Amino acid sequence: MAILEVKDLNFSYEEEGKTIDNVSFSVEEGSYTTIVGHNGSGKSTIAKLIMGLLESASGTITIDGIALNNENLAKIRSRIGIVFQNPDNQFIGATVRDDIAFGLENHCVEPSMMDEIIDTNAALVKMSDFMDQEPTHLSGGQKQRVAIAGVLAMKPKLLIFDEATSMLDPDGKDEIKKVIMKLHKESSLTILSITHDIDEVASSDYVVALDQGKVVLTGTPQEVFQQEKKLKEMKLDIPFSLKIADELKKRGVTVDRCITMEGMVNELCRLRSKM
Ligand SMILES: Nc1ncnc2c1ncn2[C@@H]1O[C@H](COP(=O)(O)OP(=O)(O)OP(=O)(O)O)[C@@H](O)[C@H]1O
Numbered sequence: 001m002a003i004l005e006v007k008d009l010n011f012s013y014e015e016e017g018k019t020i021d022n023v024s025f026s027v028e029e030g031s032y033t034t035i036v037g038h039n040g041s042g043k044s045t046i047a048k049l050i051m052g053l054l055e056s057a058s059g060t061i062t063i064d065g066i067a068l069n070n071e072n073l074a075k076i077r078s079r080i081g082i083v084f085q086n087p088d089n090q091f092i093g094a095t096v097r098d099d100i101a102f103g104l105e106n107h108c109v110e111p112s113m114m115d116e117i118i119d120t121n122a123a124l125v126k127m128s129d130f131m132d133q134e135p136t137h138l139s140g141g142q143k144q145r146v147a148i149a150g151v152l153a154m155k156p157k158l159l160i161f162d163e164a165t166s167m168l169d170p171d172g173k174d175e176i177k178k179v180i181m182k183l184h185k186e187s188s189l190t191i192l193s194i195t196h197d198i199d200e201v202a203s204s205d206y207v208v209a210l211d212q213g214k215v216v217l218t219g220t221p222q223e224v225f226q227q228e229k230k231l232k233e234m235k236l237d238i239p240f241s242l243k244i245a246d247e248l249k250k251r252g253v254t255v256d257r258c259i260t261m262e263g264m265v266n267e268l269c270r271l272r273s274k275m
């Protein structure tokens, strides 16, 4: 079942030209779906349209069977959690604890349950030692961790990341990715991740590729990464494992085109055992 369905969506910031041009795609419940596309292709605009922060010119957005419109906005927002690229505009509370609590209060969580939920989610993103600090005094990466804890605490049905780990250093990125993947796998949390991280795309279930406001490719990562010509036209990268496969091919060695490094290492081991 699709938890999110976007159909024939159109939107423009200005009178001329379309920022979002007849976009349709869906996100299956329990899936890890990624949206990729060059800078300015319209990814964040789609996230804002889904949250009802912008109003489309035409088309429909349905979340958990509910059509997005002014009357249903609160219902829709209670089902979605979003973490944006820039953490600075996401804080309301005076301390990290207050900030995570704010969303829970809005969701009418029982006060006796709150501390435990806050502490668990702060620990997940390794921010337990910062609970009494002012969010504005944190680094970009720390702010992003708090924002992630805030949305996780609300147990959304659909979690949208708009390049939410782009402010983190490589170790921090890996750590958060692991937390998210664990939640996705263990709690079947549905994730829609807007990302430039091609390895994240490779390990997702389904990919939506955007170019100049249009959906140009959709499918499993295997299917999408087969379209190398199109990806090159869109100036999108391919996974490192495929680059290895291409280099080996140039040297006369044909290997299976695995899109994950794990698969590629297995493939190379298999070849070696045949030598
Ligand atoms: N508030 C705005 N007013 C006018 N134009 C805007 C506004 N926000 C975005 N745009 C334009 O809309 C287009 C799509 O922007 P959007 O932020 O959705 O792209 P994106 O795919 O998220 O890019 P990035 O990878 O850089 O985050 C761009 O051409 C951008 O310049």
Ligand SMILES: [Mg+2]
Pocket: 043, 044, 045, 085, 162
């Ligand atoms: Mg963006």
